[in-house]
Amino acid sequence: MGESVNTLAFLVMALAAIGGAVGMLTSRNIMYAAFWLLWTMLSVGGLYLLLSAEFLALIQVMVYAGAVSVLMLFVIMLTLRRREDAVRSLDFSPSAALLAAVFLGIMYYGISNATFPEVALLAEAPNTADLGVVLFTMEGGWLLPFEISALVLLAAMVAAVWWTKGQDRR
Amino acid sequence: MTYIPAIPLLPALAFLALLPMSRAARNRAIWLPLGAIAVSLVLSVMAFAAVWPGGAEKAAEPVYHESIPIATVGEATIDLGLRLDPISSAMLIVITVVAMCVQVFSVGYMRKDPRVGWYYAVLSLFTAAMLALVLADNFLMLYIMWEIMGLCSYLLIGFWHEKEASRKAAIKAFLTTRVGDIGFAIGLFVMFVTVGSFEFDAVLGSAAEWAPGVATTVALLLLFGAMGKSAQVPLHVWLPDAMAGPTPASALIHAATMVAAGVYLVARSMPIFEASGVALQVVLAVGLITAIVGGLLALVQHDIKKVLAYSTISQLGYMFIGLGVGSVIAGMYHLITHAFFKSLLFLAAGVLIHAYHNQDMRKMGGAARALPITSAVFAVGSLALAGIFPFSGFWSKDEIILVLTKDGQYLAAAGALFAGFITAFYVARLWFRVFTRKPQAEGLHEAKIGKLAPMCVLAAITAGIGFFGPTLGYFLGHKIPWPDLVVAGVSSAVAMAGLAAGWWVYGRKGGEIDTGAVKARLGAIYSALVAKLYFDEMYERLAVRPFTRAASGLAVFDISRIDWLVDGAAKAWGAIARVSWRFDDRAVDGGVNGVAEAIWAFGKRARSIQSGRIQTYQQLALVAIVLLLVFVVVKG
């Protein structure tokens, strides 16, 4: 029972994610494209749940589906004020499509030929508390990189504010 | 002797202290580097005094030698350490005295600049690097300090980065010296592979046993690095442009210390050069060419700083001549005297530039009456430059010519004398243009005591140091004899002849100078000299433009996610493209036309790849990545 639900859930969400991505690339209106991206993000969040990464699934929803999508929508609204601006051609590029297809082909070839280490799945997957131990304690080993990543975010924030405001001050 | 590390460390700490400050706080804190260099000066004098008794005997057995291991490469350990021996202690004195004078002078000169604090910080770091360079006990540390100085000179040349010329000069200096540095680095690799160590003792001690081919290779590679740093032909092009920086910085960097690093490197690695033999000949040839070319180019410059810059190039050539006959002492002696009188000249030129608000000698004149003290010290400096008794240049130039004649290199000696003649000639030209005739500007005023004092100190050293030559020579471990009367007579006569010729052309008519006749008669030569013998054009055509193209080709690989969105980058590229375009527009007809045309045609075709559409670049990059992936997946 469990296995089949798992497979079914994966198939549904994988199709949803791919469908969202295709939808994003094929919508003429940037606004719709942004919503398709949001859809893909949510599907990937669901896949994280399947991988028993609950914390990441939540983060995925909050950061990508929440913050990033909202940011995208704001930028679209700020820069493309008229409805006509948001609607645009499909920009189909055969060379890009060919390249992406070749890339996918190589990836498929690589994945199907690669051998991955066989690790027995744990009976009970580690939960969010375990992830907290990994990230926030010295024993976990990721404390310093985690703090540094906080700095990166701060720097990015300052820079973003500077870039959006900077023009007027000069 | 535990205070030795403090000598380079103090200015470095001053730099670190200034670094995080706000601009305003930094501008108020300029006493910090001043204090640091003052203490370093005192410590250097103490170090010098400690080495002094016995002097030469301590060359083999340094007074102070400490090192710490920093890495292990295979079997070999790499140490960084400091050693104090006669040559380095003499250099310490030279560097700290000149740096002190320059920093004191800058208080008055740079006071009104809004970024004076940053200027002092970089100056301090530069001094620290140079001090550490002369104290280094191994080639690796020497190389590290060498590169730090390259960075500092970049920062100082481009100090007024609002100006296009400064930015370009800074980039030019950085890239040109980098060309030499590549040689230096490869030389270090070869050295390490041969000896398994960077230590002076280990490397220089075993140099005599190396295969001659290896010794020649290493020596020539090191020489190439030294040529970049010491602005030897053909890598001299950056030094004149470097005059875009603040004048006191020029005094420190482009006259007294940084350019001296190359000479110091060759002097230090002399055993390698001697083991090679051929390399010494090359040093001599490079020095001769540089001395003469630098002098000739100085003849036609109108910018007072450029005249001094070219004279620096020429004098550095002199030092290489001295080294080229295997005489460390002759080269180092001229290095020391030159450091003092050239920084003096640059500081005095700074005063003149401030007084006239101009760097063009044609717009100066009459300075002797308006700025008597500056003129007096400038006279001391320029007479030393021309090699007139009893000023310092006379002694050290004589020493070089003496070792040349002793070695039987009469042709080289003649060349050196010719360079001396040119030197005296352009000194006279400068002198009669700037100091005599009617003043071309109003409201001239003498500098204040804060600027005059350092200049007077340097002038006193310049006037007096020659009489201590033999003592200094004993200290450094080689004999500097009192000048041979014949040699001294000949060289003095040549210098006087140069001055006289200069007077005949520029001073005879009591001021109003008509050089039209001379220019007309020497048409082709004159215009070749004005065009700086086409070195820049040649590089532009043969190196810079193809390189820019190659770089654009490589930039295709840069699929960095946001880079391409940054408008600034696009602007910079636009600027470079425009510069390159403007050059094409007025492309000079030169002897290199054929080659250049071919490169141009190639570039034209290569240009079409660079459409400006970022996604074209990305696709190209992706093609490369896909190919790589195919390789990895299929092969692996």
Place this chain on the structure above:
Amino acid sequence: MNIGLEAFLGLSAVLFALGLYGALSKRSAVMVLMSLELMAVAVGLNLVAFSRFVTPEAMTGQAFAIFAMVVSAAEIGLALAIVIAIYRHARSVELSALERLKG
């Protein structure tokens, strides 16, 4: 049919390739950024899948996924700020307005 690591890797490769196509073909800076986000998400999925199937105990992959998210969040924030700055400058977010990198 068994859902293993390969299935997730395949899915992530598909998403990545789609994002790649978008980044290479779209002419609007905003669309390109969205495609980049798609690629970043694909990478994150990859990492989490590896974490689940290869290092379930140490959760290295999840830690990496968090860092990747941090970087891509920082990147998207900055990139959108730059898009706005460019919009002010050029009154357009079309990449064709930025074709000044030509030789």
